[in-house]
Each structure stands twice: as C-alpha cells, then as structure tokens.
Amino acid sequence: MARPVRAETFCDCVKFGKEKSCKCGEDDRYFDWVWDEKTKSPASQLIDDGKEVAFHLDYSCGTAAVRGNKAMAKDQYFWEVKMTSPVYGTDMMIGVGTEFIDLTKYQHKFCSLIGQDAESWGLSYTGTTQHRNQKRRYASKFGQGSIIGAHLDMWRGTLTFYKNRKPLGVAYTGLQGKVLYPMVSSTAARSGMKVITSRSFKTSLQFMCCQTLRKIVPHHMSVLDVVRLPPGLRGFLCNNISWLLQPCADGDTTSCHGNKRKRQSDSDASDDYDSCKKMKS
Secondary structure (H helix, E strand, O other): OOOOOOOOOOOOOOOOOOHHHOOOOOOOOOOOOOEOOOOOOOOEEEEOOOOEEEEOOOOOOOOEEEEEOOOEOOOEEEEEEEEOOOOOOOOEEEEEEOOOOOOOOOOOOOOOOOOOOOOEEEEEOOOEEEEOOEEEEOOOOOOOOOEEEEEEEOOOOEEEEEEOOEEEEEEEEOOOOOOEEEEEEEOOOOEEEEEEEEEEEOOOHHHHHHHHHHHHOOOOOOHHHHOOOOHHHHHHHHHHHHHHHOOOOOOOOHHHHOOOOOOEEOOOOOOHHHHHHHHHO
C-alpha cells in the first residue's frame, strides 16, 4: 500500500490510534440524505444505514464512486464527510455532479473521477479542485480523520468547501439552474468515507444576513462570540448554521470573503446587491 497522507485531523483519535472507534464531530441524528444504493459503482459497499461507504474491500483495480440519494436544485445545502480510513492512492475525492455522471465508467481505470468532465466539480485529497479535467491548487491536503464540509448555495450558484469546520473559500461559481448530487470517489483499496452531516434549508433574508456578518466580523473570531443575540436566536443559529459563523482558517482572510482565491466558473456569480434585490422582489 502506498504511504497514506499525513494531514491535519479534526481530533486526536488518529494520533493516539483510536481512529476505529472515533465518533468525534458525529453529533447529528437527522440526515437530509444518505448515499444511494441504486447508483453506486460495484466496488462500493454501504454501511451504517447508508451513511458510510467502504471502497474496494479487498483490492482495487480502478475507481469506485457513490452519490447522494437526493437532488440539490434551488436551496442551501450543507454536508460533511469524514475520512474514516487512510487516505492515499491516485485519488480520493468529494464534490458534486449531475445525474449524467456514469459512476461505473472508470471501474477498471485509476483516475480523479469527480471533475473529469463538464458534469462534475470535485475536490481531491491533494488539495486541488477539478472541473473539465482542469486542476487548480485550492487548499492543503486532507487525510484520515479530516472532516471535509461542503456548502452548495444554489441561490448564488457557488460551492464552498470546509476543512475541519473552517472555511476554505469559494471553489466554484456558475452553478445556478443545475440539478446536482453530492458525490465521493476513491481508487484506494480498503478506503472509506462517512457522511456525518447533511442538511438543506431555504434561502432567506436571515441566512443572507449571517453571510454578511461573517464578512464583517474579524476573520479569526466566531460571529456567535462577537454579536449579541437573544438566547433563542443564538441557539437556533448554533444548531443550524454554526458552520457558516465559525472563524476562518488560520491566517487566511480570503476564505471568509471568498473573493481573492482563484475559482473555476461557468458564468459570473451574482453580486450581493443584485441578490438582495431579487429577494425583495
């Protein structure tokens, strides 16, 4: 087996050899979606009521993949995937794609599946994004014990990734009008990933205000620690969109504002002023 990646983890369980029993960060009891048994590739096995996927149980001869069982079209979507096994090999990826992706196409070929074509947008464990088979440096590597979050904003048409619950900045724009599914793929033998959060909610003025607050509050501080809020509202935001209000990655001001990091786009995203006008109309 190739040497696994050593990267920042969400907790210390991997460091102390407790990765098999690790439940850190797995607080959610309700899931908006789980992995889809019907569309998965043959080398993928679902466990834990469809929340966890195990790839290539004995050995690997290609690329396996699975997608979520719910389409994402016009709302706000947030999900998190924990890397439950050593991370290594040609590629292990998370991302989104349309229904036209054939998840079995590369079952006998090692490749970076998500983002190979115009129908999918991916993030590799190497820290690169990929779309239309074009790769770009986006973030640092992730490995076993890392939690990778994704926020798909179908109002603005953007996809933003998170690493260990810290935002990495907007990775893709121009996704308005598409119908997408969350996806993961792996070429590595005896590898696994687990969805530990999957939520969806309507685009609202409240949510857009929280996005604006995240831009205004100093990037190294939590919005919930800075802004004085009624207990009820604070509790609601903490339970539902705390991922949006967290401090940004250390020393990275672009990850909160999302306007300096290079992004891949099919079209220009709407600016905040235009978005507000649409909400009021």
